[in-house]
Amino acid sequence: MNTDYVLMKGNEAIAEGALRAGCRFYAGYPITPQSEILEYMSLNMGKRGGTFIQGENEISSMSMIWGAAAAGARCMSSSSGPGYDLKQEGISYLSSYNLPAVIVYAMRYGLGDGEITAGQDSYWEAVRGGGHGDSRQIVLAPASVNECASLTYEAFDIAEKYRNVVIILSDGAVSQMIEKCNLPEPKEHDIDEFDWVISGKPLGTKKNKVTNLDRTIGYEASDKYVLDKYKTMFENEQRWEEFETDDAELVLVAYGISSRVCKTAVRQARKNGIKLGLLRPVTVWPFPRKAFEKMPESVKGYVTVEMSLSTQMGEDVLLAVKHSKPLYSYLTTYHIPTADGIVDYCNSVIAGDVEPREVI
Amino acid sequence: MADIIMAGFGGQGILTAGKILIHVAAGEGKNVSWTSSYGAEMRGGTASCSVVISDEEIGSPYPAKLDVLLAMNEPSFDKFIGDVRDGGYVIVNTSLMSKREYPKNVQVYGVDATDKANNIGNNRAANLVMLGAMMKVTGMVSVDKFGEGLQDYFDLKGHNTSTNIECYSAGAEDVKAL
Numbered sequence: 001m002n003t004d005y006v007l008m009k010g011n012e013a014i015a016e017g018a019l020r021a022g023c024r025f026y027a028g029y030p031i032t033p034q035s036e037i038l039e040y041m042s043l044n045m046g047k048r049g050g051t052f053i054q055g056e057n058e059i060s061s062m063s064m065i066w067g068a069a070a071a072g073a074r075c076m077s078s079s080s081g082p083g084y085d086l087k088q089e090g091i092s093y094l095s096s097y098n099l100p101a102v103i104v105y106a107m108r109y110g111l112g113d114g115e116i117t118a119g120q121d122s123y124w125e126a127v128r129g130g131g132h133g134d135s136r137q138i139v140l141a142p143a144s145v146n147e148c149a150s151l152t153y154e155a156f157d158i159a160e161k162y163r164n165v166v167i168i169l170s171d172g173a174v175s176q177m178i179e180k181c182n183l184p185e186p187k188e189h190d191i192d193e194f195d196w197v198i199s200g201k202p203l204g205t206k207k208n209k210v211t212n213l214d215r216t217i218g219y220e221a222s223d224k225y226v227l228d229k230y231k232t233m234f235e236n237e238q239r240w241e242e243f244e245t246d247d248a249e250l251v252l253v254a255y256g257i258s259s260r261v262c263k264t265a266v267r268q269a270r271k272n273g274i275k276l277g278l279l280r281p282v283t284v285w286p287f288p289r290k291a292f293e294k295m296p297e298s299v300k301g302y303v304t305v306e307m308s309l310s311t312q313m314g315e316d317v318l319l320a321v322k323h324s325k326p327l328y329s330y331l332t333t334y335h336i337p338t339a340d341g342i343v344d345y346c347n348s349v350i351a352g353d354v355e356p357r358e359v360i
Numbered sequence: 361m362a363d364i365i366m367a368g369f370g371g372q373g374i375l376t377a378g379k380i381l382i383h384v385a386a387g388e389g390k391n392v393s394w395t396s397s398y399g400a401e402m403r404g405g406t407a408s409c410s411v412v413i414s415d416e417e418i419g420s421p422y423p424a425k426l427d428v429l430l431a432m433n434e435p436s437f438d439k440f441i442g443d444v445r446d447g448g449y450v451i452v453n454t455s456l457m458s459k460r461e462y463p464k465n466v467q468v469y470g471v472d473a474t475d476k477a478n479n480i481g482n483n484r485a486a487n488l489v490m491l492g493a494m495m496k497v498t499g500m501v502s503v504d505k506f507g508e509g510l511q512d513y514f515d516l517k518g519h520n521t522s523t524n525i526e527c528y529s530a531g532a533e534d535v536k537a538l
Contacts (some may be wrong), residue, residue, distance in 0.1 A: 177395045
């Protein structure tokens with residue numbers, strides 16, 4: 001029996017996972033449904049010898065992250081909805097300097113203020129929205145409290161490996177739920193580990209600089225560096241989980257809270273002889289295209305299950321399968337999908353009562 | 361193994377009751393999940409938490425059909441009674457229920473949780489009276505074993521009092537079929 005667990009919320013697991021990875025600087029601003037991350041950090045960061053700052057707003061917090069990242073610290077910020085919009089400027093700057101940092105996005109639903117409850121309609125913003133300019137961020141989508149801890153813990157290594165921003169894409173449900181969590185081993189990070197960090201240097205020695213678009217190596221070399229980096233990230237970092245896909249006729253594609261309900265739906269459907277499977281992207285960028293390439297011949301179509309108004313991840317599925325299979329989307333907006341609802345929708349798809357989707 | 365909703369007014373300790381339940385069930389080696397309703401509706405309205413206890417990996421932490429409903433006031437009962445499976449358990453706080461008919465497709469039990477807790481002198485522990493009733497009725501965990509787990513929960517929190525277990529035991533003793 002597993003006795004090494006703790007019972008904690010997804011948000012707390014994200015914060016503890018970061019602290020155990022050696023994150024010693026956090027700056028952010030409260031917003032539901034991720035405020036427990038700040039609460040946890042404010043309570044525990046000092047005990048680990050780090051610095052917690054509740055900035056006067058999201059923009060200033062991101063500027064602090066920018067400074068901490070340039071100095072070589074493992075650093076993190078977090079937000080949701082309208083707060084995350086304000087983080088994007090900072091993400092663009094971090095990207096322009098090739099600085100590693102971890103940013104958490106706990107999605108709430110809706111436009112503007114929207115709802116404070118769970119949603120998945122900020123997928124595009126998280127996956128495509130690195131602020132202005134051309135940039136890519138690796139986006140990890142935990143579906144359990146355990147993954148909240150383990151993926152955040154790992155995110156810092158990935159960020160440093162590529163000198164890139166990594167996003168933890170959670171939602172109001174995964175962030176707020178309590179489950180058993182096995183926490184990773186605590187470790188310390190050496191702030192001077194990398195030769196690119198800005199640190200004090202004696203007079204007469206060459207000092208590191210971070211400059212916009214990092215043109216220190218020349219325009220062409222800099223562009224090549226960035227493009228090569230994105231290609232390498234795309235090649236190397238695709239991750240996913242498959243469930244009952246071997247002989248599936250219809251494959252559900254879902255991440256975060258929806259993917260959990262999908263698993264229940266697959267079990268339920270299979271009891272009645274309906275061959276559903278689930279493909280759960282763990283990275284939503286890079287989207288796990290390799291998983292689609294190796295799907296069995298039996299697959300007749302894909303069904304995304306998303307808490308959004310229009311099909312967002314569905315577009316990535318169409319790109320992944322190059323339009324070779326029909327796409328359907330079961331969209332539940334601010335309602336958590338139900339297993340019954342998913343199975344009913346799939347039955348309608350099988351019966352030919354649902355039109356495949358292109359966009360919207 | 362069990363899909364549960366616990367509901368009541370904000371302030372009745374519903375979320376804590378759920379946390380005690382998952383603390384004990386997790387200690388028994390079960391997989392558990394706890395989710396709470398949150399948002400503007402909590403102020404003065406119904407607060408609730410969903411708990412799933414299972415030997416399997418837990419899919420949705422939001423059960424659509426309930427094996428157990430623990431309702432600490434009448435609005436909570438009205439809100440969730442329709443979600444209880446046929447033959448499921450419903451435990452109500454009869455201190456805050458009007459005289460009424462209960463549906464026949466479910467097993468309804470009641471205990472005067474608020475009055476009991478007040479009489480024992482711990483007016484915040486009506487939730488523990490309800491938990492006692494729930495364990496007695498469902499047999500999910502034996503009454504004694506759950507009592508130990510409950511003590512352990514408060515000891516870990518650092519604010520256990522003797523009236524906690526008294527309230528819990530009163531619930532187990534006084535629960536009646538309705």
